[in-house]
Amino acid sequence: MIKLEKVNKWYGEHHVLKDVDLSVARGEVLVVCGPSGSGKSTMIRTVNRLEPIEKGRILIDGADIYAKGANLNALRQKIGFVFQQFNLFPHMSVLENVIFAPVSIRKQPRKEAVELARQLLARVGLEHKIDAYPGSLSGGQQQRVAIARALAMQPPVMLFDEPTSALDPEMVGEVLQVMKGLAKDGMTMVCVTHEMGFARDVCDRVVFMDAGEILEMNTPERFFSAPSHPRAQRFLADILHPRG
Numbered sequence: 688m689i690k691l692e693k694v695n696k697w698y699g700e701h702h703v704l705k706d707v708d709l710s711v712a713r714g715e716v717l718v719v720c721g722p723s724g725s726g727k728s729t730m731i732r733t734v735n736r737l738e739p740i741e742k743g744r745i746l747i748d749g750a751d752i753y754a755k756g757a758n759l760n761a762l763r764q765k766i767g768f769v770f771q772q773f774n775l776f777p778h779m780s781v782l783e784n785v786i787f788a789p790v791s792i793r794k795q796p797r798k799e800a801v802e803l804a805r806q807l808l809a810r811v812g813l814e815h816k817i818d819a820y821p822g823s824l825s826g827g828q829q830q831r832v833a834i835a836r837a838l839a840m841q842p843p844v845m846l847f848d849e850p851t852s853a854l855d856p857e858m859v860g861e862v863l864q865v866m867k868g869l870a871k872d873g874m875t876m877v878c879v880t881h882e883m884g885f886a887r888d889v890c891d892r893v894v895f896m897d898a899g900e901i902l903e904m905n906t907p908e909r910f911f912s913a914p915s916h917p918r919a920q921r922f923l924a925d926i927l928h929p930r931g
């Protein structure tokens with residue numbers, strides 16, 4: 688479904704992605720982890736062209752998304768993206784935030800969009816906040832609205848870029864619960880996250896990156912019990928057993 692072939696990216700002299708090869712099957716849940724600055728967020732952002740690449744190819748359902756004449760709007764409708772920051776429109780209610788893109792971009796009839804929005808808000812546990820404004824919601828609630836908003840475009844793929852990193856610790860669980868529900872329902876997901884419990888419980892494969900390269904790719908069982916790359920071993924030791 689998603690295929691990266693020898694993807695390279697530079698920021699000036701800084702080589703941030705180095706010959707990245709990765710494929711994600713339909714219905715697969717992939718977690719990408721690694722130290723800060725490893726290139727994981729940059730990589731996920733190349734998949735819907737939020738970041739351009741200099742070399743290589745990225746294919747979605749067999750189509751090269753960087754090919755000349757590729758339809759960027761059509762591509763982004765197929766890929767839901769949830770960011771660290773919630774990016775909700777503060778002047779719009781929760782309902783209006785969720786239906787904005789389906790109505791204005793997909794030209795979905797408003798009545799249909801509202802019905803779907805109600806279903807999605809119920810799915811993320813926020814139907815009772817349908818008329819609230821973002822400013823009155825907690826961080827965890829805002830992120831759950833952001834997930835509902837992404838799902839409203841009915842994308843076959845969801846990308847998550849550290850969706851819990853801006854949240855207070857007590858709000859992390861409510862967002863992860865929604866993501867676990869999506870995974871259980873068969874959504875294709877690529878998640879950049881430091882939440883190792885989520886990776887261990889939910890994902891099909893863990894991808895470990897450092898310095899712009901994929902150093903290890905494994906099942907969660909293998910990755911957490913016997914990581915093969917020394918850098919992955921150090922990373923897990925630091926994150927699971929931090930020194931005081």
